[in-house]
Amino acid sequence: MRKARLGVFKFTSCDGCQLSLLNLEEELLAVVDLFDVAYFREATDKPLRGTFDLALVEGSVSTERQKEEILNIRDRARYLIAMGACATSGGLQALRNWASLSAYKARVYPSPENVHALSTSTPVSDHVYVDYELWGCPVTRNALSEVLVSFILEKKPALRGYSVCMECKRHGIPCLLVSQGAPCLGPVTRAGCEALCPALGKPCYGCFGPKDDANVESLLSRFRLMGLRSEECRALLDKMNTYAYRKVQGENRS
Amino acid sequence: MSQLILWKEDLQQLFHRLQAAYRVIGPLAADGVVGLAELENLSSLPIGHRDRQGPGVYRLENVGDADIFSFVVGPDSVKRFLHPPVQHPYTFRKSRKRLHIASPRAAPQEKPLAFFALRPCDVAALKLLDKVFLESPLKDRRYQAVRDGVFLLAVNCLHPAETCFCHAMQTGPEVRDGFDLSLTELDAGFLVEIGSEKGKEILNGVPTAEATARDAAEKAAKLEASRSRMKRSVPLRALPQVLYNHLEHPRWAETAARCLGCGNCTQVCPTCFCTTAHDHVSLACLAQKEAQWCGSRVRLWDSCFSLNFARVHGGNFRTSRKARYRHWMLHKLAYWIDQFGTPGCVGCGRCITWCPVGIDVTEELEAIAASRNVP
Structure with missing residues (x-):
């Protein structure tokens, strides 16, 4: 063959x-x-x-x-x-x-x-x-x-579309957002890294891009309540997946 | 049931008795939260700590509280030990002629587990997990292997968090059954109740005194104060029908606009048991000459909040967050009642605390149940 x-x-x-x-x-x-x-x-x-x-x-x-x-x-x-x-x-x-x-x-x-x-x-x-x-x-x-x-x-690959939070919880990593007020993108970011950054005490910065059906607007509202300015929220998303997150935000608004 | 007093300095002796026979799992503060881990000694308990909890907020503070058990539950529950997040139920190997499947028995535990300072909500959660994994037609062998011989030392809750609502769910703050020993922390000592023969036996050699009517009165007063601090209510008697009557309530869509669909609520829930499974085959295995392929079945905690959860051949029957949130609440508070005769919620409040945007299940239920005339 x-x-x-x-x-x-x-x-x-x-x-x-x-x-x-x-x-x-x-x-x-x-x-x-x-x-x-x-x-x-x-x-x-x-x-x-x-x-x-x-x-x-x-x-x-x-x-x-x-x-x-x-x-x-x-x-x-x-x-x-x-x-x-x-x-x-x-x-x-x-x-x-x-x-x-x-x-x-x-x-x-x-x-x-x-x-x-x-x-x-x-x-x-x-x-x-x-x-x-x-x-x-x-x-x-x-x-x-x-x-x-x-x-x-000839099978479908088992790729993850759910959030990084799922990996944090599987690994028993305490939620940085809830327990420290850290602006973590985990809840809107696709899993696959095995929660590499949160495992080291650093909030997720979204290098896997938006998860399936990500609700970016709601998370940003939460960040603003925590005291982040709009431009700080923007800067969190404006990294290697900026285009994908912006597309999702457009969908959230429409 | 006889009631005894255990002086606070003698808790150590009880702990040592447990440690001799069990692997003791209990509350341990790490990375700013109270987690569950093997306890080496009693001093590793987060004594004097308070967990300030609210919707989407958790802060652990050392306030020097005089009580030993001044904190309640963190994100972890017994679920992690009995129903681990990652399991490998079997391995497989296929050669040209045959497919060989091996399901290794769980390695026998050196010692059974003892859960130390388990809260009434989590004792109730364990009973619910038993229903799912042991009382169904198909028993989960792995669950049973860990469950058999487990010792439960319950601690009644006198310092409920703001998010606690066990009183509303009728699972706490006092544990009623399903434990081996229960403790209520009084000013001078612990009021001990014996729930089983195992519990009685572990007290052998631990100095105790007969409890007096005054001790019982102190316990009752402290528990009453605890109850009155829990403000959340749940319309238990209206369930499940009130939810079935409001499947198209506008509130579902409003909540879905806030819901991140991240799955945190389901992962911290002590009774959410759903898993997903896939087969893992490595590249190295494919390249082997003697087998066509080999690998293992991987079973992972899953969540009904994930888009793919409800994907089946030909489609997905819950594509919107609204449908997924509604499904989750209906499963907890309606389908469970139909299937098991009891809600799947124990009122621990974890889903409220650990929701990054602070969605409160009791508030959502109240909003839906309040407007009985809205479809």
Whole structure:
């Protein structure tokens, strides 16, 4: 039986999610056993050729050329999986979606005319059909492993859509919001990290993006009652999943 | 039932008697909350602490209270020990020819558990969990393995939190049955009641005195004061019908606008027992030559507030938060009554305290029950 062809692609991102894949360590050999790693610039120098059974896409769509590239990859892939905050919600670079790109460019680069970027940074799902989304900044080894295994077994991956609070409670971590008044985004954020930050006494800052049916407005009302100003609330959400949280807020209001 | 007095300095002796025969689980302050953990000695109790609780707020303060049991319940309950949040009921291995499933028996416990200073609400919760896991047609073996031989030392509640409503649910502040020993903290000592042979036996060698009528009067007065401090009420006699009559009450949508759907209420609830299950297979296992695949079934605490909870083949029958909140309250306060003859709520107030936005189940129920003519 021929091995499934796996492609790993990068758009606008920091490469951290691809590194999560390489960080599978002892399981990495299993990946090579099970898949024909046909394209993966972080790991091999094989050129882009042919079709893929499974394409893992990191990064957001941020340039005119990338808009073409993502269509090309979708055409070549049986399953396309967006991995990480950039691919699932536009990433930190989506902060420019509500700002002036030319002002940013002029401020950062000596020759801004050489920077060919779109005025927005958008998730892969804004451009093509995405089969599954792996959230997180970066994605976890567990989620990557689950999706690769599920592909082989032809089953639906067990991915979490509920809140980080559920993981806090499973681990017996006292609620930072209720017991300390900390502005924790856990109640509106997707689980999957095993409550990494709250376990270390730090409130969740939402790197897994909004959970299913997140009620962002209600949580922010609570934060304002606790004494946070509106701009402080805004700053809590304006991180790597800013675009996804803002979309949810739009839905909450309508 | 005979009543005895145990002097406060002799509580240590009772504790040692328990420790000799049981793994003693009791209240332990850590990270700013009273949790439940194995107690090494009596001095690890959060003596002199008060837990200030309100809707969405919990603060543990050392106020130097003279009482030993001046705090009540934190987020954890016996549920964590009897029905753990993560379980692996069985493992499986498939080769080309056969599928092998192994359900390892829970490793026999070295010592059974003793719950030290369990509150009346949690004694009631344990009885409800027993109904679910042991009195149903399908018994939960894992639950039973831990449950068998458990010792319950109950402590009556004299310092209820603002969120407590056991009085309204008729489960407290005095424990009525289902315990081995119960203590009521008086000014000079503890009034001890024996609830079982096991309880009587553990008192062997612990110095006690016969309680007097004055002790009994002090206990009654303290419990009455405790009752009067609990302000929340629940229209028990109107249940479950009052909820069935108001399935389309506008209040459901108003609450849903506040509800985060985060599931905290269900996770801290001592009687919420729902789980989800999936099969975990590792990459390494798939790459093995001798098996096609292998792995384990994973059973996790779940919540009816999660969107996927009600997803079945072909659709999801509770897609709105309104439907999910309503389902939760109806399950607790209506379906339970139909199924088990008693509400699934014990009035511990945890869901009120640990709701990040402070939704109060008694307030919601009151709003719905008050307007009897609204559909």
